[in-house]
Amino acid sequence: MLTQELTEKYQLVVGLEVHAQLATSSKLFAADASSFGAEANTQVSVITLGHPGTLPKLNLRALEYAVRMGLACGSQISRKSSFDRKNYFYPDLPKGYQITQDKEPICIGGKVTLTLEDGTEREIQLNRIHLEEDAGKLIHSSDREESWVDYNRAGTALIELVTEPCLCSAEESLVFLAEIRKMVMYLGICDGNMEEGSLRCDANVSVKLRGSETLGKKVEVKNMNSFRNLGRAIDFEYERQVGLLEVGQDIVSETRTFDADGGFTASMRTKEELNDYRYFPEPDLPPVILTEEWIEKVSAELPALPRDLYRKFIEVYGLPRYDAALLTETKEVSSWFEALCTHTIHYKAASNWMMGPIKSYLNETGTTYLNFPIGVAAIAQLIALVEDGQVSFSVASQKIFPELLLHPEVTPLAIAQSLNLIQESDAAFLLPLAKEVLLENAGKVAEYRSGKKGLLGFFMGELMKKSKGKADPKVATQLITELLAN
Ligand code: ADP
Numbered sequence: 001m002l003t004q005e006l007t008e009k010y011q012l013v014v015g016l017e018v019h020a021q022l023a024t025s026s027k028l029f030a031a032d033a034s035s036f037g038a039e040a041n042t043q044v045s046v047i048t049l050g051h052p053g054t055l056p057k058l059n060l061r062a063l064e065y066a067v068r069m070g071l072a073c074g075s076q077i078s079r080k081s082s083f084d085r086k087n088y089f090y091p092d093l094p095k096g097y098q099i100t101q102d103k104e105p106i107c108i109g110g111k112v113t114l115t116l117e118d119g120t121e122r123e124i125q126l127n128r129i130h131l132e133e134d135a136g137k138l139i140h141s142s143d144r145e146e147s148w149v150d151y152n153r154a155g156t157a158l159i160e161l162v163t164e165p166c167l168c169s170a171e172e173s174l175v176f177l178a179e180i181r182k183m184v185m186y187l188g189i190c191d192g193n194m195e196e197g198s199l200r201c202d203a204n205v206s207v208k209l210r211g212s213e214t215l216g217k218k219v220e221v222k223n224m225n226s227f228r229n230l231g232r233a234i235d236f237e238y239e240r241q242v243g244l245l246e247v248g249q250d251i252v253s254e255t256r257t258f259d260a261d262g263g264f265t266a267s268m269r270t271k272e273e274l275n276d277y278r279y280f281p282e283p284d285l286p287p288v289i290l291t292e293e294w295i296e297k298v299s300a301e302l303p304a305l306p307r308d309l310y311r312k313f314i315e316v317y318g319l320p321r322y323d324a325a326l327l328t329e330t331k332e333v334s335s336w337f338e339a340l341c342t343h344t345i346h347y348k349a350a351s352n353w354m355m356g357p358i359k360s361y362l363n364e365t366g367t368t369y370l371n372f373p374i375g376v377a378a379i380a381q382l383i384a385l386v387e388d389g390q391v392s393f394s395v396a397s398q399k400i401f402p403e404l405l406l407h408p409e410v411t412p413l414a415i416a417q418s419l420n421l422i423q424e425s426d427a428a429f430l431l432p433l434a435k436e437v438l439l440e441n442a443g444k445v446a447e448y449r450s451g452k453k454g455l456l457g458f459f460m461g462e463l464m465k466k467s468k469g470k471a472d473p474k475v476a477t478q479l480i481t482e483l484l485a486n
C-alpha cells in the first residue's frame with residue numbers, strides 16, 4: 001500500500017484496450033464457424049490459413065455489430081473505412097499477418113458514461129473502435145515438451161475498443177469494463193463471457209505528478225482474464241511505478257504480463273524489442289463505404305441501452321440508484337421489470353419483489369427469468385394484494401408465492417382465499433375482538449395508561465391470536481391505540 005503522501009503526489013493514469021469477440025456465426029473474412037469449444041482445428045478453412053489464391057470477404061453482420069457499438073457510444077461512424085495488414089510471426093497466426101484497421105477505423109471517438117460506487121458520474125472518452133480478426137490459440141502443457149496450436153479461433157471477428165488515457169483508478173477501470181460488458185450484451189453483439197475469452201482487456205498504465213499536464217511513460221499489461229485481476233494488475237503497477245520514480249529511476253516503456261498466482265506483473269518485451277508491424281493497406285479488401293440509409297437503419301434498430309434504462313428507472317419509476325443498478329445488470333432482468341411495470345404502478349414494490357423473493361428463488365434453483373414459471377400479471381396481482389392491505393408482505397412472500405410457483409395457473413387471490421389468508425381489515429369484525437383483548441387484560445391496560453407504551457405490541461399480539469393471524473396490522477394498531485386512549 002502506498003502512503004497517503006505518495007498517492008497525493010502521484011496520479012494514476014490508465015487507458016484500456018478492450019477486445020470483444022463478436023457473436024457472429026462465421027468468421028470476419030471466411031465462412032468457417034466461429035463457435036467456442038469445438039474440437040481443435042475443425043473450423044479452419046483455406047481462407048483462414050491464408051493459402052495462396054484465397055480471398056477474404058467481409059462479414060456484413062460483424063460490420064453491423066461494430067457500428068452498433070459505435071452508435072451506442074456516440075462515436076463518429078466512418079463513411080469510409082479500410083483494412084490494413086499487421087505483419088508479425090507467431091505460431092498462432094497462420095497467415096503471418098493479422099487483418100485489422102489502422103489508419104481508417106470504422107468508429108472514431110465517442111464516450112461511455114459511468115456511475116461510480118459513491119454516485120459520481122464520469123465520462124470516459126474513446127479514441128476509436130475498430131474491427132480486426134483474432135489469432136488462433138497456443139496450448140502449452142507443463143508436463144510435456146510440446147505446445148499445441150488450435151486454429152479454430154483464428155480469423156474470428158473482434159472489435160477493439162480503445163479509450164483515451166483518462167481513467168484514473170482501478171475502480172474506474174473496473175466499472176468501465178463492466179459497463180462495456182453490459183453494453184455489448186444488451187446490444188446482442190458479444191456474449192461477454194470472460195472465462196472463454198469473449199471479452200479481454202489490456203491495460204496501459206502510467207503515473208504522473210498530480211496536476212501535471214504531461215503524461216508519464218506507460219507500461220502495457222496483458223493477460224488479465226477477470227475483473228479482479230485487472231484491478232490487481234493496475235494497483236500493482238501504480239505502486240511499482242511510484243516506487244521507481246521515488247528512488248529516481250525511469251519507467252521503461254514495455255509490455256508486461258500479469259501473474260495471477262503471484263499477484264505481480266513481469267516484463268515480456270520492451271518497446272525497443274517491439275516488432276515493426278509494417279502496416280500496409282490490405283490489398284485483398286476494398287474500402288468499406290457506408291450509406292446514410294444503412295447507418296440510419298442500424299441506428300433505428302438499436303435496442304435500449306443499460307445506461308438509458310438505469311436513468312429511466314430512477315427518473316420515471318422513482319427507484320433508488322441501488323435498485324436501478326441491479327435491475328439493469330442484464331437485459332433479461334430489465335425487460336422483466338419493464339414488463340411487470342406495465343401491470344402495476346407500485347414500482348418500488350415491484351423492484352423489491354424482483355430483488356427479494358424472486359431473486360432468491362432463481363438463485364436457489366439456478367434458473368433465470370427465461371424459465372421463471374410465474375407471469376408478470378400474477379406478480380402484479382400479488383403486489384396489489386399487499387398494497388390493498390389484503391395480505392401482509394410476509395404472508396404474500398412466504399405462503400402465496402411458494403404456492404404460486406407450484407400452481408402458476410391459479411391466481412394469487414384464489415390462492416389467498418383457498419388458504420384463508422385474506423387479512424381482516426374490517427373494523428366491524430376487529431373492534432369486538434379488540435375490546436375483548438382489553439377486557440381480559442385489565443392490569444396491562446392500566447400499566448399502558450400509566451405510561452408503559454411498549455405494551456402496545458403485547459395487545460397487538462393478542463388481537464392477532466384472536467383473529468387467527470388475519471388482522472390487518474395497520475387497522476388493528478389504529479383500533480387498539482384508540483381504545484387505549486379512552
Ligand atoms: P501505442 O502507440 O503504444 O499503441 P497508443 O497511443 O496507440 O499507444 O495508445 C494505446 C493505449 O494506451 C490507449 O488506450 C491509450 O489511452 C493508452 N495510453 C497512451 N498513453 C498513455 C499513458 N501515458 N498512460 C496510460 N495510458 C496511455
Ligand code: MG
Pocket residue numbers: none
Ligand atoms: Mg496503438
